[in-house]
Amino acid sequence: MIISKKNEVHLVIKTEPSIGRELSDFFTFEVPGARFMPQYKSRVWDGKIRLFNQMNGELYVGLLPYVEEFAKRNELDIEYKEGVKEYDESELRGVDDYVRRVSPKSNGQDLQIRDYQMDALTHAIGNNRSLLLSPTASGKSLIIYLLSVWYAMKTEKNVLILVPTTSLVEQMHSDFIDYGFKESMMQKIYQGHSKNITKPITISTWQSLYKMPKKWFDQFSCLLGDEVHIFKSKSLTGIMNKMVNCKYRHGFTGTLDGTQTHRLVLEGLFGSVNKVTSSKELMDAGTLAKLKVECIVLTYPEADCKFMKDQGYQDEVDLIVRDERRNKFIVDLTKHLTGNTLVLFQFVEKHGDVLHTMINNSLTDRKVFYVWGGTDTQTREDIRAITEKEKDAVIVASYGTFSTGINIRNLHNIVFSSPSKSRIRVLQSIGRGLRQGDNKTEARLLDIADDFTYKGKQNFTLRHFMERINIYNEEEFDYEIKQISIDKG
Secondary structure: OEEEEOOOOEEEEEOOHHHHHHHHHHOEEEOOOHHHOHHHHOOOOOOEEEOOEOOOOEEEHHHHHHHHHHHHHOOOOOEEOOOOOOOOHHHHOOHHHHHHHHOOEEOOEEOOOOHHHHHHHHHHHHHOEEEEEOOOOOOHHHHHHHHHHHHHHHOOOEEEEEEOOHHHHHHHHHHHHHOOOOHHHEEEEOOOOOOOOOOOEEEEEHHHOOOOOHHHHHHEEEEEEEOHHHOOOHHHHHHHHHOOOOOEEEEEEOOOOOOHHHHHHHHHHOOOEEEOOOHHHHHHOOOOOEEEEEEEEEEOOHHHHHHHOOOOHHHHHHHHHHOHHHHHHHHHHHHOOOOOEEEEEOOHHHHHHHHHHHHHHHOOOOOEEEEOOOOOHHHHHHHHHHHHHOOOOEEEEEHHHHOOOOOOOOOOEEEEOOOOOOHHHHHHHHHOOOOOEOOEOEEEEEEEEEEOOEOOEOOHHHHHHHHHHHHHHHOOOEEEEEEEEOOOO
16 A cells, blocks of 8 residues: 655555455445435435545545554555655754743733643644644633744744634634734634735634635645534535645644544544543633533423324424423523523524513513624624623523634523534533633533423433433533423423
8 A cells, every 4th residue: 555645635545446445435434314415315425425535546634544544454564655644753843932932921911821732732733733622711722822823933824714703703813912912913804804815824714715716725834723523514625625735734623523424524634633631621620610510301291292292303393492381481590590691592583582582571680682693793792791791691692603612701501492412512502601700610501401201202302302411421511400390380
């Protein structure tokens, strides 16, 4: 087996046809939920993803360790061409001096870099590419900052930082300034901003750039992707594939969705997963607020359960979020919570609008904010800033706008008002409440589930709740479960 490097995106593997077929099978996976997709139903796609192109021998660079595993398992020899094996310890020379020299700040004071942050930095620099698994409030933005400035100083080209939302562009930009970086050395790109690169570091949403031509990306030597669990999107992988000359690429996320295909695509685009730390470790160390999960299972009258047993998943969800009794329960629950509270919902018109109106009318003595996809970036930033100074504010927000990346240190409670089984959504949403703040050392998650069990048959969203319980167990979160009759409150 001969492995060469075509560019910074693909390897080329030359081997015997029979081994090539085995390698293709090794890198072929069924896509979860494919049978529900239109392409599968119309029989134009078999529901599988193939990461190795048997025709031209191309495979993502970041999947080299898996090729080596395959070769070892099959007792195959590998001949590496120049540039394939990239780890270079000499890359690490001067890292310690560099960190001392840039001395990042926090509120004007020198910021102490934690051991795991330094380990992540040296791992990334030594390998040129990496996929860093770093939970919310672990200081991920500081690692991104240190890498950005390192590569801006090291290379003659520019650094590109990709984030999923305009709010995160603003937040990252603000974090860099707090760390002591000059605003004149970086620029932002999203709607209304120029795409003419004039500064060493660019922070942009991927939506603003995916239509840019391949040549445009040649001006970057380093790509840093934040919240890369979203990078399985075709538009995002399209950007990565255009950056054929970008040698340094590092991805960051708080969680992966647990599927093998998701992980392998991300590792192929960036590099091998390196777990920086975990939420449990940070809680035990006193770096994160202690999390208490309170699971509230709402039980319904037998007539409701009998009716629900014949409903499909979408119909069940629709009935749940429209249930007046349930929404009133959420309002009453929110009313009795002390501290700043984030109420997360999935559907805007049929749930978010209703909850916001009910909470706003009920909590007349408290500030109530509403955030959804149509809320502009500056308004979101204003709400975030105001909440940091409040004691009993309520933010009613869609999962899409506030479950990922938004930092609110002074957040005490999170309410899951809509059912979800997405591992990423659950863990990212929990992360909103784990940052420590003034007089805040604990955070509460109130996970609302719905039990329509009828003659032993469980409903869809109750099974999804059980999957969330599995997540809490895997993450070693403390939780308790209590049942409440929807009619009795």
